Amino acid sequence: MMRGLLLIMGLVLSSAAPAEVLVFTDSAHPVRNTGEAKVFVLDRVVQIEREMSIGLPANIDEAEKIARAQLESPEGVKRIEELSHAYQGLMMAWQLGVSKIPAVVVDGQYVVYGQPDVMLAVRRIADKRNQPGGYELPTHTRPSVTFKPLPERLP
Numbered sequence: 001m002m003r004g005l006l007l008i009m010g011l012v013l014s015s016a017a018p019a020e021v022l023v024f025t026d027s028a029h030p031v032r033n034t035g036e037a038k039v040f041v042l043d044r045v046v047q048i049e050r051e052m053s054i055g056l057p058a059n060i061d062e063a064e065k066i067a068r069a070q071l072e073s074p075e076g077v078k079r080i081e082e083l084s085h086a087y088q089g090l091m092m093a094w095q096l097g098v099s100k101i102p103a104v105v106v107d108g109q110y111v112v113y114g115q116p117d118v119m120l121a122v123r124r125i126a127d128k129r130n131q132p133g134g135y136e137l138p139t140h141t142r143p144s145v146t147f148k149p150l151p152e153r154l155p
Helices: 002-012 044-053 060-072 074-096 118-129
Strands: 021-025 038-041 103-106 110-113 147-149
Touching: 021 074, 021 118, 038 074, 044 060, 044 074, 060 074, 103 118, 110 118
Parallel strands: 021 038
Antiparallel strands: 021 103, 103 110, 110 147
């Protein structure tokens, strides 16, 4: 299965640069066959913050001392890295104009919405890129999984 995903990802880009595959989802919409894609779970920020606040006392000063000590621990350092990754995903989704989840984005230009199988989404993008006449499906034939070039990014 992994070999198939790598082959499809290789076909997506015919140039020398490797394809970048980003996946945006949330905990209610799990994805599969992610291969080398970077996966961002967009509601992970809320989950981490909720987990970090479990057991903190109501007294703000005491809670701050405990939270500070937790963040300075090896586990806390991992939590901060995980939180940073989660916020990075939120920012990237916003910058790219991602409007639905799950979203599989290739090279920051092409997106397939609603497909939880990353390999199938990447294959769909590869198929559409290899067809003459554009990249967007006609509106009347658009299934629940849509394909369209993402809007141009601001400088």
